[in-house]
Amino acid sequence: MKRLLDLIKNKFFLVTVAFMVWMTFFDKNDLFSQYDYHQQLNKLKQEEAFYKTETDKVNKDLSELTSDKAKLEKFAREKYLMKKDNEDVFVIVHDSKK
Template sequence: MQRLVDLFRNKFFLVTVAFVVWMTFFDKNDLLSQYQYHQEVSNLKQERDFYKEQTTKVAKDLDELTTNPQKLEKFAREKYLMRKDNEDVFVIVKEKKD
């Protein structure tokens, strides 16, 4: 018991405990902030990977559209509702349910 009392009277031990408590809970870079930063970095990495995949996909589609006339025609018909002179295009729109 005396050793424990002596330990708490030791100024170096008290300063060390105060420093650890301060760095853990009260500092600008405390544990909660570090966890939030880690989560944000993780989310940003996921977004980066998603956008890299999308960029690759769009680049592949662009390459196909510039080299393949059938793909270009299909794209124009689907996205911009283009048609040939002798055909009709019917657009079916689904009703929104409230």
């Protein structure tokens, strides 16, 4: 009991405990903020990976469309419903409620 009382009266121990409490709860960069920053960083890394893959897909499509006229025509017909003068385009819409 005496050792515990001496430890509590030690000024270095008290300063260390006060510092730890301050850094854990009251500082601008406390543990809770660091956890939130870590979560945001992980989310941003996932978004970065997603956008990189999407950019790669778009660049691949772009290179295919600029190099091949048949693929360009297919793309225009599928995405923008373009047609030739003597053709009819039928658009089938599936009901998503089923």
